[in-house]
Amino acid sequence: MPSIVLSTIIVLLIFWVFFSSFVTVQQGTIAITTIFGKYSRIMRPGLNFKIPIIEKVFKRISIQNRSVELEFQAITIDQANVYFKAMLLYAVWNQEEETIKSVAFKFMDERSFMQALIRTIEGSIRGFVATKRQSEVLGLRREITENVKEQIDKTLEGWGYHLLDLQMNDITFDDAIMKSMAQVVASNNLKAAAENEGQALLITKTKAAEADGNAIKIAAEAERQAAQLRGQGVALFREEVAKGMTMAAKEMQQANLDTSVILFSMWTEAIKHFAENGRGNVIFLDGSSEGMDHTMQQMMGLNKLMEPQKK
Incomplete structure (x- = not known):
């Protein structure tokens, strides 16, 4: 009986020595071994063999971050x-x-x-x-x-x-410093906002002034061109009237008629035009024979002044 117990103990001891001879080192880890307290070697990840009983794992070191x-x-x-x-x-x-x-x-x-x-x-x-x-x-x-x-x-x-x-x-x-810093930042932001607003207002007013100036220039140029065109129209009208009067006078001279009839006709046509196109305006004309004679003399004088131009 004692021999059986002894045999069992020996077998168990052999198994323990065998299994204790292997060490598993996890991935990302390195094991340090010592023999009788002195550094022996390092073991890499995986299954490693060590000397039973006398070699011990002193520390496992992670090589991960x-x-x-x-x-x-x-x-x-x-x-x-x-x-x-x-x-x-x-x-x-x-x-x-x-x-x-x-x-x-x-x-x-x-x-x-x-x-x-x-x-x-x-x-x-x-x-x-x-x-x-x-x-x-x-x-x-x-x-x-x-x-x-x-x-x-x-x-x-x-x-x-x-x-x-x-x-x-x-x-x-500290809180006091943080508050003072916040106040400084806020005041700087307000200052920057005021400066930006002032710049924006200045740009707006400048652009508005430029637009007003351009509008005035355009209006003045348009008025100048309109006045020029009106003058040209009046000049053309006068030129055509003069041509018409010249042609009428030549025809009446060829027919041995008094050219003053043309002026009298223009006088009556003018009065007719005033009456037809008047818009409530009152024009006072001297309708007496003396007044008409005076007006006719003025128109005949105008006709004589135009005769040198006809020649």
């Missing part, structure tokens, strides 16, 4: 409190043995590493902000990020890590 959110405070050179919210993205520098050894043995545990990382970033940002004024900080978001990346990347490299990205998600100040 890691992220951490940071919140901290800094003070500017003019004693204004600035509150930062940032996101840090980092990863193991590479998968070489020396890099993995640095990651595994530089810090006692993951908590100590994170504490050192966060404090280093905070110190870098606080040192940069301490040389700037409150009014400059918001405009220096990119410069702050680049400065921190340059300093932290060198530090992380010594720890076996690499800084992939650092983003300043939010930069705020």
Whole structure:
């Protein structure tokens, strides 16, 4: 009976030694082994063999990207409190043995590493902000990020890590400063709106004045052309009347008739035209024989003045 129990124990021990000789390492992870507390080697993802009993897995290190959110405070050179919210993205520098050894043995545990990382970033940002004024900080978001990346990347490299990205998600100040900044922005917006409104009003008035000026010019040009055309019409009318009178006078002379009959006919036609086309206007004419004789003499004098032109 004791021999059976002993045999069972031996078989179980053999199975335990056999199965404990294999280690599975997950994808994206590297295992560190030690022998009697001293670094031995690294194991890649997959099934790995290790020396039973004496070789142990000391730590499993993820080589995937890691992220951490940071919140901290800094003070500017003019004693204004600035509150930062940032996101840090980092990863193991590479998968070489020396890099993995640095990651595994530089810090006692993951908590100590994170504490050192966060404090280093905070110190870098606080040192940069301490040389700037409150009014400059918001405009220096990119410069702050680049400065921190340059300093932290060198530090992380010594720890076996690499800084992939650092983003300043939010930069705020105390409530009193935020209100004063909002007031400044609002006043600047009002000033810009007033300037734009003034420029728009000036442009509108300028365009209206230009339009009025152009309208006046167009109206004046039209009036000038109309007056010119009216003058040309009157001149043509007079020319045609003179031609008609000349032809009538020649015909009457050839018929041995007195040319004054033409003037008398024009006189009667004019009176008839006034009567037919008058629109309520009253025209006083001297209808006496003396008045007609006086008018006829004037018209005959006009006819004599035109005779040299006929010749």
